[in-house]
Amino acid sequence: MAQQTAAASTAWLIARHVVHHRQPFFAPVAAVVALNATRGERGTNAVRLVLGVIVGILAADLAMTVLHHGYGALAAAAFLAMMVALALGGERIVIAQAAVGAILAVAVGGAAGAQRLVDATIGSGVALVFSQLVFPAEPVVLLRRAESAVLESISSVLRLTAQALERDDDSLDGEVAQHLRSARDLLVDLARARESSRRTIRHSPLWWGRVTPISLERHNAERLDLLGSSCLMLARLATAHRMADSGELADCAPDVRELAVVLEELARAPGDHETRRRAARHALNVVHRCAAPGTGGDGRLAALQVAVRMAATDLMAFAGVDPARATDLARAAQADLGELAVPAPPPTLWARLRNRRHGSHP
Numbered sequence: 001m002a003q004q005t006a007a008a009s010t011a012w013l014i015a016r017h018v019v020h021h022r023q024p025f026f027a028p029v030a031a032v033v034a035l036n037a038t039r040g041e042r043g044t045n046a047v048r049l050v051l052g053v054i055v056g057i058l059a060a061d062l063a064m065t066v067l068h069h070g071y072g073a074l075a076a077a078a079f080l081a082m083m084v085a086l087a088l089g090g091e092r093i094v095i096a097q098a099a100v101g102a103i104l105a106v107a108v109g110g111a112a113g114a115q116r117l118v119d120a121t122i123g124s125g126v127a128l129v130f131s132q133l134v135f136p137a138e139p140v141v142l143l144r145r146a147e148s149a150v151l152e153s154i155s156s157v158l159r160l161t162a163q164a165l166e167r168d169d170d171s172l173d174g175e176v177a178q179h180l181r182s183a184r185d186l187l188v189d190l191a192r193a194r195e196s197s198r199r200t201i202r203h204s205p206l207w208w209g210r211v212t213p214i215s216l217e218r219h220n221a222e223r224l225d226l227l228g229s230s231c232l233m234l235a236r237l238a239t240a241h242r243m244a245d246s247g248e249l250a251d252c253a254p255d256v257r258e259l260a261v262v263l264e265e266l267a268r269a270p271g272d273h274e275t276r277r278r279a280a281r282h283a284l285n286v287v288h289r290c291a292a293p294g295t296g297g298d299g300r301l302a303a304l305q306v307a308v309r310m311a312a313t314d315l316m317a318f319a320g321v322d323p324a325r326a327t328d329l330a331r332a333a334q335a336d337l338g339e340l341a342v343p344a345p346p347p348t349l350w351a352r353l354r355n356r357r358h359g360s361h362p
Contacts, residue, residue: 011024011028012027012028015027024122027123030124032123034049039137043199044199046131053101059080059102060077060106064077074102081098097120143217150183157260161238214346226314238307258286259283262279316329
């Protein structure tokens with residue numbers, strides 16, 4: 001809110017005293033609208049706003065050239081502007097600004113449309129400076145926040161799944177399903193954060209020298225996407241098989257619960273090296289406890305154990321173990337494990353600055 005207030009004030013001052021607009025109300029409005037998005041999306045929001053205004057003014061000029069002023073010109077301009085915005089990607093802010101720009105240009109006149117374009121450019125330009133130069137989003141931090149939310153959510157799913165397996169309790173199925181839906185939504189948010197971090201690397205000069213650590217964290221987020229899918233499949237499989245076969249599947253409950261505890265710990269500190277090492281070791285223990293698949297229940301226990309092993313293997317990969325190495329460890333005998341190497345996760349920029357100030361290196 002402080003950033004939006006400062007940006008709105010700056011845009012108003014520029015429009016009022018530099019461009020000399022008598023009533024520059026849209027410049028501060030544009031700055032606020034452009035910055036009214038999640039961190040990592042604000043620069044894109046600013047560009048979309050200007051694009052929508054340009055589309056609206058062009059549509060209004062075309063409509064007034066053919067139909068002059070009147071209801072027909074207004075309706076045609078608004079419809080054409082929204083159709084063009086839809087063809088350009090269909091982002092809501094582009095469609096809305098295109099329609100509003102077209103309506104104002106027809107209703108008030110061409111001069112108002114041109115002034116609105118200047119104000120939109122001023123407000124969006126201020127928003128770009130604030131979002132990309134003055135207060136740029138830290139991509140690694142944004143990814144870690146999204147990772148924490150996903151880890152906490154799938155931890156809740158597995159904890160409820162373990163309870164359902166232990167108690168053979170149908171009443172928990174609805175709660176498990178609700179958490180499954182929430183986890184899927186958070187995985188979508190994680191994918192959006194990955195895309196935002198990619199754009200940030202490209203557009204924000206502050207992060208041009210930090211491409212490697214940001215790319216590493218994006219790869220970690222991709223592995224978390226696989227881990228989330230494995231855990232959701234495990235929960236779904238446990239629910240479906242438990243309905244068909246009572247009691248026997250409770251043997252997997254301790255392993256599912258251990259995975260839930262490890263994920264909860266990771267959610268609190270996804271960037272902590274020691275936490276990731278402990279998570280990898282616990283996941284490896286779970287893999288080898290499930291090494292001998294069950295044979296009862298027409299293979300239902302065996303299928304659930306395979307799902308547990310897959311989730312634990314994906315957890316090792318997210319913790320930092322090379323995915324190929326994690327697969328080899330899952331297949332190896334417990335006596336042939338060798339060293340479980342977990343590299344340090346990439347530090348945030350602020351962590352690096354703290355380390356330098358204290359004379360240490362990440």
